[in-house]
Amino acid sequence: MLTPLMESRFHPLMVALQKSPFWSERFKEHGEGIRSGTFADVPYLNKAEILANQAKAGPYGTIPSVPSDQIVRVHQSSGTSGTPLVWGDTAGDWTRLLDQWDELFAIAKISGTDRFFFPFSFGPFLGFWSAFEAVARSGRFCLAGGGLTSLARLRFIEAHHISVVLTTPSYANHLAELALKNGMDLVNGPVRKLILAGEPGASMPAVKARLEASWGAVVLDHHGMTEVGPVSMECPLAKGELHLLDDWYRIEIFPLPCRLRVGEGNGGEELESELVLTSYSRRGMPLVRYRTGDRVRMTDGPCLCGRIGPRLQGGILGRLDDMMIVRGNNVYPNAIEDWLWSHPEVIDFQGKLLEEGSLSRLILTLELSGPRASWSEKARVLARSFADRFLFHAEMETVEIGTLPKTEHKSRRWIRGN
Numbered sequence: 001m002l003t004p005l006m007e008s009r010f011h012p013l014m015v016a017l018q019k020s021p022f023w024s025e026r027f028k029e030h031g032e033g034i035r036s037g038t039f040a041d042v043p044y045l046n047k048a049e050i051l052a053n054q055a056k057a058g059p060y061g062t063i064p065s066v067p068s069d070q071i072v073r074v075h076q077s078s079g080t081s082g083t084p085l086v087w088g089d090t091a092g093d094w095t096r097l098l099d100q101w102d103e104l105f106a107i108a109k110i111s112g113t114d115r116f117f118f119p120f121s122f123g124p125f126l127g128f129w130s131a132f133e134a135v136a137r138s139g140r141f142c143l144a145g146g147g148l149t150s151l152a153r154l155r156f157i158e159a160h161h162i163s164v165v166l167t168t169p170s171y172a173n174h175l176a177e178l179a180l181k182n183g184m185d186l187v188n189g190p191v192r193k194l195i196l197a198g199e200p201g202a203s204m205p206a207v208k209a210r211l212e213a214s215w216g217a218v219v220l221d222h223h224g225m226t227e228v229g230p231v232s233m234e235c236p237l238a239k240g241e242l243h244l245l246d247d248w249y250r251i252e253i254f255p256l257p258c259r260l261r262v263g264e265g266n267g268g269e270e271l272e273s274e275l276v277l278t279s280y281s282r283r284g285m286p287l288v289r290y291r292t293g294d295r296v297r298m299t300d301g302p303c304l305c306g307r308i309g310p311r312l313q314g315g316i317l318g319r320l321d322d323m324m325i326v327r328g329n330n331v332y333p334n335a336i337e338d339w340l341w342s343h344p345e346v347i348d349f350q351g352k353l354l355e356e357g358s359l360s361r362l363i364l365t366l367e368l369s370g371p372r373a374s375w376s377e378k379a380r381v382l383a384r385s386f387a388d389r390f391l392f393h394a395e396m397e398t399v400e401i402g403t404l405p406k407t408e409h410k411s412r413r414w415i416r417g418n
């Protein structure tokens with residue numbers, strides 16, 4: 001049932017959909033759901049359909065509901081898994097995206113005096129552009145750290161008394177390592193919150209524990225997508241639970257087919273689904289029943305913070321297209337990442353999945369702490385423990401600290417090849 005607030009956002013979306021050639025065509029055969037506002041008979045949309053449309057009909061495809069001169073902001077996905085999606089916004093859409101961030105910051109219990117730092121170069125993806133502009137609009141301090149070395153960014157944090165840093169889990173980890181190496185004391189520094197996105201990680205217990213200890217700050221997970229907008233924020237009072245902006249999105253879940261589930265023997269896997277979103281805020285390029293490809297576990301009921309409505313347990317559990325099959329075992333990379341980060345001797349890693357005929361090999365390249373002479377024994381112990389945990393064998397290699405690529409954006413931790 002729509003609340004009056006949702007209703008006031010839903011109707012302009014309906015008007016927009018009727019002006020979009022893409023959606024008009026789609027609703028020809030499935031009109032009842034749109035007319036009644038239930039969308040019940042509207043087919044789910046996936047990324048491949050949008051990419052095919054944009055490949056045929058220009059950068060925005062036939063999705064826009066407005067003439068192209070009304071699209072004043074354009075972003076594109078990072079394209080880590082193929083061709084990037086292009087998404088445009090009208091001035092009104094953009095304002096509403098900033099409103100969504102205001103709500104996310106309220107969930108994160110951001111104060112009026114918090115001082116924000118964005119330690120990366122701003123690319124074409126929506127990422128933190130909308131967050132930055134929402135902070136700027138609110139009158140809070142905000143600083144962009146593009147074009148700087150990581151060390152210079154750490155000095156900015158101290159010099160400008162930064163209390164909130166927005167970045168990816170990998171880069172937050174890299175900054176913490178670098179601070180330690182350079183004798184900088186992050187734990188007693190000014191940062192009190194890290195808002196992390198771009199990769200699953202901040203909700204993984206081992207990753208969160210490591211980052212909270214090394215920064216002396218609360219780690220909050222956030223997720224959003226270029227084609228969708230900002231969607232969720234972890235509750236500071238309920239670790240690992242992300243509140244969804246259910247006033248801004250129609251939220252549905254799509255049950256996962258059996259082959260995409262990962263059994264853990266406790267029946268919990270049945271609760272995993274794919275997140276499906278309809279955005280009420282973006283009317284220049286509307287999106288209805290979009291299958292995000294994100295694996296989630298949903299819950300609702302009252303939260304400790306008093307907010308009601310749906311929450312993601314454990315954030316984004318992984319991308320459906322990330323699943324690996326290694327020697328007959330279904331495994332998602334983030335399960336391996338969380339396991340690796342729970343070992344303090346692991347400083348960084350990269351995973352490589354090699355397909356050789358019908359066989360596949362998983363190779364984990366590790367940067368380990370301690371003297372070089374101890375690495376091979378540590379790697380052997382890790383390999384044994386890995387086989388106990390995941391029921392298949394992974395090869396472990398060690399490299400010098402600093403060998404693996406460090407990036408301020410989504411890391412390239414996983415490589416597939418043959």
Ligand SMILES: [Zn+2]
Nearest residue numbers: 235303304305
């Ligand atoms: Zn809460």
